[in-house]
Amino acid sequence: MRPLDVLQQSLHKRVLVEMKGGRSYRGVLDAYDQHLNLVLSAAEEVVNDQVTPRGGVTLLRGDSIVYISP
Template sequence: MSSRKETVLDLAKFIDKGVQVKLTGGRQVTGALKGYDQLLNLVLDEAIEFLRDPDDPLKTTDQTRYLGLIICRGTAVMLVSPTDGTDEIANPFVQPDGA
């Protein structure tokens, strides 16, 4: 048995491709994955942060902030997903007004 720790995720296929990263505390960024390590520290280039709604910190708004080259600490990473092939859809569980 190897004593070397390996990550559960195979992020090699996402190198130089767009990824969306959700971090603890509610921050959400997208950018091109340039590198990572076994602790899930991520290097993102051309990173953009989606700003949160001041009235409801659990919701993100359409406002963004350009960050450039960033490092996301592995202990703060909650989710990594590709940006290609994902689209936002309307919530099918929301009841229409007047129902």
């Protein structure tokens, strides 16, 4: 198994994405690429336990990502 296979298995499932700087996102993984750029739908932003819904799809830039977990 290669690390990106985890993203393939997580497609269309809810994931938690932790970003550099303390922000995190929860949403359904709709797409990814080899730079770890991600697209989440039905996303929520979590900063210091405060949750903000983000309608539509959100594109997260790969190089700001620390980890992705289900």
